[in-house]
Amino acid sequence: MNFLNKLARTEKELAPPVSAEQARIHKIYEEHNAALRRFASRYLRTEGEISDIIQDVFARLSGMDSIQHLEADPLPYLITMTRNMIRDGYRKVAVRDRYEEAVKRDQKSGEALGGFSDLQTPERIIEGRQQLVIIVSCVKKMPPDIQQAFLLSRVKNMTYKEVAQKMGVSERTVLRHVAQAVSVIKSRLEQG
Structure with a gap:
């Protein structure tokens, strides 16, 4: 037995057992990853952002009790999940930006009041x-x-x-x- 065959056999022995649900999720990932990436690339700038969203979608999918409802055609559901997660990301950025602006305004007004913010x-x-x-x-x-x-x-x-x-x-x-x-x-x- 050559070294590579022995290594491959050892990896299979060490790999954790995969449940039927995990196997279904992996199959869905293999079939629809490219389409989801294309969809996400319309809204996101970097490959890292796209990968993060796709990972989040499949992490959420793996956290579901059952994915049997996705057996027939999971792509529309996955695209909706991706769209919603992208929107959530935009909302978080908008909230953070508004918060940072408010903090800056508060700091400026605090400086005008001799170092005291009007919140205090x-x-x-x-x-x-x-x-x-x-x-x-x-x-x-x-x-x-x-x-x-x-x-x-x-x-x-x-x-x-x-x-x-x-x-x-x-x-x-x-x-x-x-x-x-x-x-x-x-x-x-x-x-x-």
Whole structure:
């Protein structure tokens, strides 16, 4: 037996066993990687960004409980996943850019105030405390189901799906409850 055959046999013996689901994902990757790369290249600049998105798509795919629904034609689903992940990436960049701009503005205003940012002024601290009192008051006056959905979502940082499971309602109901709570709080804060 030559060295290369022995090495190949050793690699197969050392490789972890592949489940049927992992084999399906690998097959989907082999069949659709090129098409996804072409699609992603329309929106992304570098090969590294494209590779990262494709890797994220297949990582998310491998985290799914089942991919049987993709057996017939997975490409449209994969393209939708890729598009959504690219959009999410753009949103994150936009949020980061807005945050950096706000920090720069805050630093400039802080320099104009002799090194104190207006976020640190006593007036801002008092205003923040007053707003907190208003928010707590609004939450206490909410119906129990709206109050619970809001607190679990916004205070406990649970996803809508987790809140829905905990409350025994649909995600849509949770979304509606949270939106209602936010609307009430927002209008009350605008009133002063």
